[in-house]
Amino acid sequence: MHIHWFPGHMAKAQRMIREQLSLIDVVIELLDARIPISSANPIIAELVGTKPRVVALNKSDLAESARTTEWIQHFRGLGFTTVPLDAASGKGSKELVNKVELEASEKIAKLTAKGIKGRAVRAMILGIPNVGKSSLINRLLGTATAKTGDKPGVTRGQQWLKVGKNLELLDTPGVLWPRMDDQEVAFKLAVTGAIKDDIYDMEKVILKLLEILRENYSSRLRERYKLSEEQLPEDTGELLALIGAKRGCLKIGGVVDYEKVRRIILTDFRSGKLGQFTLDTPAQLDAPEFDTVPADERHF
Numbered sequence: 327m328h329i330h331w332f333p334g335h336m337a338k339a340q341r342m343i344r345e346q347l348s349l350i351d352v353v354i355e356l357l358d359a360r361i362p363i364s365s366a367n368p369i370i371a372e373l374v375g376t377k378p379r380v381v382a383l384n385k386s387d388l389a390e391s392a393r394t395t396e397w398i399q400h401f402r403g404l405g406f407t408t409v410p411l412d413a414a415s416g417k418g419s420k421e422l423v424n425k426v427e428l429e430a431s432e433k434i435a436k437l438t439a440k441g442i443k444g445r446a447v448r449a450m451i452l453g454i455p456n457v458g459k460s461s462l463i464n465r466l467l468g469t470a471t472a473k474t475g476d477k478p479g480v481t482r483g484q485q486w487l488k489v490g491k492n493l494e495l496l497d498t499p500g501v502l503w504p505r506m507d508d509q510e511v512a513f514k515l516a517v518t519g520a521i522k523d524d525i526y527d528m529e530k531v532i533l534k535l536l537e538i539l540r541e542n543y544s545s546r547l548r549e550r551y552k553l554s555e556e557q558l559p560e561d562t563g564e565l566l567a568l569i570g571a572k573r574g575c576l577k578i579g580g581v582v583d584y585e586k587v588r589r590i591i592l593t594d595f596r597s598g599k600l601g602q603f604t605l606d607t608p609a610q611l612d613a614p615e616f617d618t619v620p621a622d623e624r625h626f
Contacts, residue, residue, distance in 0.1 A: 340369065340373065343373055343450070343452065344373060346450065346496060347373070347374070347375075347377065347450070349448055349496070350377060350448050350449065350450045350496065351377075351378070351429075351430040351433045351434075351447050351448045351449065352377070352378045352379070352380060352426050352429045352430045352447065352448075352449045352450075353370075353374045353377050353378070353379045353380070353449070353450050353452055354379075354380050354382055354422070354426060354449055354450065354451045354452065355370055355374075355379055355380070355381050355382065355452050355453065356382050356384050356411075356451055356452065356453035356457050356458060356459055356462065357381060357382065357383055357384065357453065357457065358383075358384060358385050358457050358458075358518055358520070359383035359384060359385050359386040359388070359389035359394050359397065359410065359411075359604070360385060360388055360389045360518055360603055360604050360605055360606070361514045361515070361518055361604075361605050361606045362383060362397050362606050363511075363606040363610060363611065364510075364511045364514040364515055364605070364606055365453070365454055365457055365515070365518075365520065367452075367453075367454055370452050373452075374452075378429040378430065378433075379406060379407075379429075380406070380407045380408070380409065380422065380425050380426050380429055381401045381406045381407070381408045381409070382408075382409050382411045382418075382422055382462075383397060383398070383408065383409070383410045383411060384411045384412070384413050384453075384457060384458040384462065385411075385412065385413075385414075385457075385458060386410040386411055386412055386417075386418070387412040387414070387415065387417070387598070387602075388596075388598045388602055388603070389602055389603065389604045390602045390603065390604040391602070393604035393607060394410050394604070396607065396608050397604075397608060398410060399608075400608040400611075407425045407428070407429055409421050409422045409425055411462070413458045413461040413462035413464075413465050414458075414461055414465075416465045419462065419465050419466055422462075423466065423489065423490070423493055426447060426449050426493065427447050427492055427493060430447040430448075430449075433447075434447065446488070446491070446492050446493055446494045447492055447493050447494070448494050448496065449493060449494070449495050449496070450495070450496045451463070451495060451496070454515075454520055455520055455521075456519050456520045457520065463487060463495060466487075466489045466495070467487060467489060512526070513531060513534055514605050514606070516531050517531055517534075517535050517592070517595065517596075517605075518596065518605075519596055523592075528588055528592070529584070529588065531592075532566065532588045532591055532592060533562045533563065533566065534562075535591065535592075535595060536562040536565050536566060536591070537562050538605075539600070540558060540560075540562065540565060543600070543601065543603075544558055546600050546601045547565075547569075547600075550594060550599065550600055551568075551569045551572050551573065552572055553568065553569075553572065566582075566584065566587060566588070566591075567582045567584075569587055569590075569591065570582040570583065570584065570586070570587035573587060573590055575587040575590065
């Protein structure tokens with residue numbers, strides 16, 4: 327499952343971010359709560375440097391709550407303000423705004439001391455494609471101003487957006503690393519929808535997903551697809567065929583429609599119909615992925 331993806335507009339996005347950072351007070355790094363490691367772009371730390379950064383764990387409604395708590399503790403232990411978020415419902419969005427304004431309070435105080443009063447906090451939202459940036463902006467604005475979609479790479483340009491009286495957001499395109507040599511990361515990005523479905527081998531992705539589900543969440547498989555304990559074959563290909571038959575994914579002659587059943591399983595996983603999942607855990611980190619910058623060493 328070798329996935330190498332770096333669209334041209336991603337390189338352009340990095341240049342745009344570098345050009346705009348001098349205008350920014352706080353960076354909001356939006357991660358997928360199900361895959362905080364895999365959805366963290368290593369380039370962002372380099373781009374942001376010593377700018378104050380708030381980590382927002384989006385799609386927390388689809389992640390295991392206990393694991394999300396572990397991740398919050400992990401990031402806070404590294405010195406990052408961290409907020410669990412569900413941009414779709416708006417849960418956590420007010421807390422996010424409050425935390426961003428708090429992170430910028432030192433900068434705003436310095437501006438006020440210089441006679442610059444009433445200037446809104448300027449924040450930039452960064453994250454990989456399809457992590458929920460547009461949905462978050464829409465929720466904060468209370469209107470569908472930013473274009474949204476269920477496919478990665480929907481946002482292309484930049485726009486300043488006013489949130490209340492004290493915050494301005496600079497939306498940016500998603501940023502993804504040029505090569506995903508870690509195929510475990512590639513799998514997690516694919517199965518959660520960060521990578522377009524037409525650029526990877528869905529058969530291999532679904533079989534790997536079924537292997538994980540069978541080994542660790544067998545009860546969820548049985549409940550969702552009406553399977554008995556005896557109907558969980560070790561061979562994932564057989565399991566896929568069984569689920570296809572159970573769901574009526576059959577062509578003429580009783581042949582399983584594998585493409586259809588793969589889509590059903592993938593949709594069930596992504597939508598939460600198979601339950602909540604966290605595929606990354608802090609224990610997987612051999613070394614911190616985020617460098618802590620003490621508050622007194624930050625440069626505005």
